[in-house]
Amino acid sequence: MTWGAIAKDTARAYSTGIQHHLTFVTLCGIAVPSGTLPDLNDLIKFLYLAGIRFHFLKAGHCNPFKEHDR
16 A cells, blocks of 8 residues: 555554554553564554553543653
């Protein structure tokens, strides 16, 4: 598959998603060799935390991870 197979906005969203994940694993001290795909177990941790944050914000609470380094 090539980037030409999806819309520009979709490509931008996908790129943003992977960049956020790479930031997450870097902050957690997880080494990800350049050009490799995320480890599925690390990706699941990221998705769970993103989901928890979403539900806190949806309920009108502050970001629960705001005061944490990771």
